[in-house]
Amino acid sequence: MGDDLGDEWWAHEDKSDASEAEEETQQEKQPTEKAPKNTKTKPEKRKSVTEGTVKAKKKKDNEQKVSNIPPKTETDDDKTTKPKRKRKKKTITDVLASSEPKPGCPADLQSMVKLYFSDKRSVIEQEELALQDPSFLSCNDLTHTLSSFLKQVCPKWSKVQKQHKEKSSVVLLIICSSALRAIELLKQMTAFKGEAKAVKLFAKHIKIEEQVKLLQKGVTHVGVGTPGRISALIEKDGLSLKALKYVVLDWNWRDQKLRRMVDVPEVKLDFMKLLESGILNGCKEGKVKIGLF
Numbered sequence: 001m002g003d004d005l006g007d008e009w010w011a012h013e014d015k016s017d018a019s020e021a022e023e024e025t026q027q028e029k030q031p032t033e034k035a036p037k038n039t040k041t042k043p044e045k046r047k048s049v050t051e052g053t054v055k056a057k058k059k060k061d062n063e064q065k066v067s068n069i070p071p072k073t074e075t076d077d078d079k080t081t082k083p084k085r086k087r088k089k090k091t092i093t094d095v096l097a098s099s100e101p102k103p104g105c106p107a108d109l110q111s112m113v114k115l116y117f118s119d120k121r122s123v124i125e126q127e128e129l130a131l132q133d134p135s136f137l138s139c140n141d142l143t144h145t146l147s148s149f150l151k152q153v154c155p156k157w158s159k160v161q162k163q164h165k166e167k168s169s170v171v172l173l174i175i176c177s178s179a180l181r182a183i184e185l186l187k188q189m190t191a192f193k194g195e196a197k198a199v200k201l202f203a204k205h206i207k208i209e210e211q212v213k214l215l216q217k218g219v220t221h222v223g224v225g226t227p228g229r230i231s232a233l234i235e236k237d238g239l240s241l242k243a244l245k246y247v248v249l250d251w252n253w254r255d256q257k258l259r260r261m262v263d264v265p266e267v268k269l270d271f272m273k274l275l276e277s278g279i280l281n282g283c284k285e286g287k288v289k290i291g292l293f
Helices: 001-068 074-081 092-097 105-118 123-129 146-154 157-163 178-186 210-218 227-235 265-284
Strands: 172-175 200-201 222-225 246-249 291-293
Touching: 001 123, 105 123, 105 265, 105 291, 123 265, 146 178, 146 246, 146 291, 172 200, 172 227, 178 222, 200 210, 200 227, 210 227, 222 227, 265 291
Parallel strands: 172 222, 172 246, 200 222, 246 291
Antiparallel strands: none
């Protein structure tokens, strides 16, 4: 009996020891099982920290880039949003409208001729073509009509008219800017010309061949026209300058845009070519005199 109790006590001790050993083993296992969980969470935290650092760095870089871009100035905005205002150039009309009309004088024509030939002729040639004061008639002071002016500059007109016998040539040449102005001047000079024959020398509605035939047909004393057509007639030998004594320039008259004959570029160019074609040489030889009306 005593032996049975002893065996039971030892058996109970063994069970308790076994249970304690199991508990210890379970306790030892628990930390080892949780360990992988802890090891998993640590990399995740590092990953999230790394991603946050990269994002913050990118954000900082972007901010630096933005800060390095210079801000748009007002001029940039004006260029992109506001249309440019073009500065209006002053026309000849604007300039002349703001200035009082002033009668032309020999110095005006002299300076214009000098400027025109400054880059086209040598210094010696320019001196030969330069207009001198004796080459000029008295100028219009803006008080004369065409007839009164012509009577002043051509006091012996009736005698000159009778002595003229050359065909295809004129004694008096009046140069103006347009056909309409030429017709107006022909009407204004009626009191002066008397029985002298005058001819229209412009291109409007008149063929150059008709004008050549008219000049060859009989003696013509006065020619009134534009520099372009007069030059063309000289080139075609339809008009001769042999008998020419007086050249009157319609210098002071202004059109609707307040331009004088020499203010219109194409007319001015034709006029300078006409002077070069023989009138300047006639002035140099003392055969031709120029008047500014």
